[in-house]
Amino acid sequence: MRIAELVLDFVNVLAWPILVLVVLLVFRSQVRALAARLASFSGPGVSATFHEASKEAAALVKENPPTKPGPQPSRSTRRYEVTSLSESALFGHAFRSGRDIEIDVAQASLSEGLKIISFASGLVFGAKGSLERVSDKRLLLRHLGPSDDESTKVG
Incomplete structure (x- = not known):
């Protein structure tokens, strides 16, 4: 019994x-970079300061410039929360x-959401929009402007 207690104490220590x-071994490349x-x-309260990697960050931004943000609604854009196909006539x-x-269509069921999106795509196609x-x-x-409309013509 005494040996078992010694082993448990040893494991606890x-x-x-x-x-x-184990953590250092698993994350050794990240620890090495840090x-x-x-x-x-x-010391004891542990305080550390690191060199800034601003030159590396600037080089990365230069190589991979930020992409253009996604479509943003204009102020004249009207917003509709649609839950069923029958409400699609409004928009x-x-x-x-x-x-x-x-x-x-966040509040619509999956099947209703798909129907609403199908309706919207047909509406946009018929109006030559996007x-x-x-x-x-x-x-x-969106309705395409005159310059956008010219770029979509075929032939």
């Missing part, structure tokens, strides 16, 4: 050092009258 060692940026380190009339429309995804369940129906 070594548990945290072993855990730290250690390379270490400028100073101080359909508004779109046909010349307004850009943002529809939100249908753009704003977020997961929000779409923007």
Whole structure:
């Protein structure tokens, strides 16, 4: 019995050092990169400062410039929260009258949402407009301007 207690005490003493060692081994490349940026380190309360990687960040931005943000509704865009196909006539009339429309189908069931999106795509196709995804369940129906319309003509 005494040996079992000694083994348990020994395991309790070594548990945290072993855990730290395993974490360091698993994340060794990240720890190595972090250690390379270490400028100073101080004691018991633990304080560390790191070199800024601004030159690397600037180079990355230069190589991969930020992309243009997704479609944003204009102030004249009317927003509709649509839950069923029968409500589609509301935004359909508004779109046909010349307004850009943002529809939100987040509250619609999957089958109703698909029907609403099918209706919206047909509406946009018939008006020679564009249908753009704003977020997961929000779409923007836009009328194409004169310059946009010329680029879509075939022949």
